[in-house]
Amino acid sequence: MEISLRDILASYDDTASLAEASTIPAPWYVDPRIEELERETVFSKTWQVLGRTDQVEQPGQFVSATVAGEPIVAVRGNDGVLRAFFNVCRHHAAAVVTEPCGRAQLLHCPYHGWNYGLDGSLKGMPEFEGVKNFDRQQNGLVPVKVETWESFVFVNLDPHAAPLKDFLGGLVKRVSPLALTKRKFFETRVYDIHCNWKVFIDNYLDGGYHVPHLHKGLNSVLDYKQYTIENEDRYCLQSSPVVSSTEDPATSAVRQSDRAWYFWQYPNLMINCYDDYMDSNLVLPLDVDHCRVIFDFFFADVSDGRREYNQQSVAVGARVQEEDLDICEAVQRGLKSRAYQAGRLSVRREAGEHLFHRLLAADLKGGLGRIAAAAD
Ligand code: FES
Numbered sequence: 557m558e559i560s561l562r563d564i565l566a567s568y569d570d571t572a573s574l575a576e577a578s579t580i581p582a583p584w585y586v587d588p589r590i591e592e593l594e595r596e597t598v599f600s601k602t603w604q605v606l607g608r609t610d611q612v613e614q615p616g617q618f619v620s621a622t623v624a625g626e627p628i629v630a631v632r633g634n635d636g637v638l639r640a641f642f643n644v645c646r647h648h649a650a651a652v653v654t655e656p657c658g659r660a661q662l663l664h665c666p667y668h669g670w671n672y673g674l675d676g677s678l679k680g681m682p683e684f685e686g687v688k689n690f691d692r693q694q695n696g697l698v699p700v701k702v703e704t705w706e707s708f709v710f711v712n713l714d715p716h717a718a719p720l721k722d723f724l725g726g727l728v729k730r731v732s733p734l735a736l737t738k739r740k741f742f743e744t745r746v747y748d749i750h751c752n753w754k755v756f757i758d759n760y761l762d763g764g765y766h767v768p769h770l771h772k773g774l775n776s777v778l779d780y781k782q783y784t785i786e787n788e789d790r791y792c793l794q795s796s797p798v799v800s801s802t803e804d805p806a807t808s809a810v811r812q813s814d815r816a817w818y819f820w821q822y823p824n825l826m827i828n829c830y831d832d833y834m835d836s837n838l839v840l841p842l843d844v845d846h847c848r849v850i851f852d853f854f855f856a857d858v859s860d861g862r863r864e865y866n867q868q869s870v871a872v873g874a875r876v877q878e879e880d881l882d883i884c885e886a887v888q889r890g891l892k893s894r895a896y897q898a899g900r901l902s903v904r905r906e907a908g909e910h911l912f913h914r915l916l917a918a919d920l921k922g923g924l925g926r927i928a929a930a931a932d
């Protein structure tokens with residue numbers, strides 16, 4: 557008999573202290589019903605990165621992406637206001653904007669040529685004379701909440717969502733001394749990985765536990781014993797002093813800084829920062845067994861003269877990423893084994909995972925409760 561979703565959720569004890577806690581159980585990573593519930597109660601309710609602020613600086617500039625399965629576009633109006641909409645034509649539901657980013661004077665649907673203003677209002681419909689009881693004012697693009705923070709454009713599909721700053725909580729103050737926006741966008745890399753999105757997040761949040769074993773190059777420049785882990789609100793900061801080392805010259809050449817700062821914001825955003833370097837990682841579930849991770853690389857100096865150095869730095873980041881890919885895919889296979897149910901957590905290292913699992917459990921359990929109540 558198939559175990560119920562309620563029982564799967566109940567099998568994780570989110571009240572246990574770190575010393576007593578287990579990870580979320582294996583079915584959370586492999587059951588499509590969990591994935592569906594996450595889409596409804598996590599990705600449709602939290603602030604999600606849609607793109608970067610540098611993509612929507614000028615009037616008419618837009619960025620589009622899929623959030624919780626919904627096509628979304630954000631566009632800067634002629635009045636300077638940034639707005640976001642469901643990227644779904646009110647005529648027959650085609651995607652109005654078909655490019656991931658760009659600049660336009662009007663949003664023009666490619667299917668039958670309906671036009672929308674940058675404010676979402678419906679401006680024109682070819683060959684629509686004679687249609688009765690059709691109110692153009694009521695047929696603009698459907699708006700979505702949008703806000704920006706540092707270098708990122710966030711949207712929230714929940715019309716009742718609290719403001720972005722409330723959601724980010726203490727992260728805003730913690731990040732502010734690092735002046736993230738002094739680093740400018742350089743390059744994007746996209747990885748599709750054969751694992752549940754949470755496997756990638758867990759890997760990130762293990763407090764450096766895997767670094768000496770899996771990332772020898774990175775480990776050579778981090779002071780592993782001094783690695784610190786702070787949990788607050790919905791974020792975890794993992795940080796380490798950076799040391800000079802001759803062990804891996806490629807890494808030490810491009811990872812010079814007093815400290816390494818690794819921020820994770822629930823549920824799926826990471827920001828990694830050194831003095832003149834930052835990369836952001838956005839982890840997107842594709843299905844229960846696959847995720848996509850979008851890496852954006854930023855540097856303080858993106859001039860041509862610095863290009864080669866920046867490319868070397870991206871290559872070092874990409875190597876760390878490659879080292880993580882295989883292990884994440886091995887974990888996903890292991891989670892399906894009858895030999896595995898859940899694992900314990902290192903008190904010294906894995907507090908970040910504990911926070912992630914508790915936040916997720918709260919959203920899923922609360923969300924299922926609301927859905928059940930609405931169905932009654
Ligand atoms: S679907 Fe957009 S104009 Fe018909």
Ligand SMILES: [Fe+2]
Pocket residue numbers: 759760766770771876880
């Ligand atoms: Fe790693």
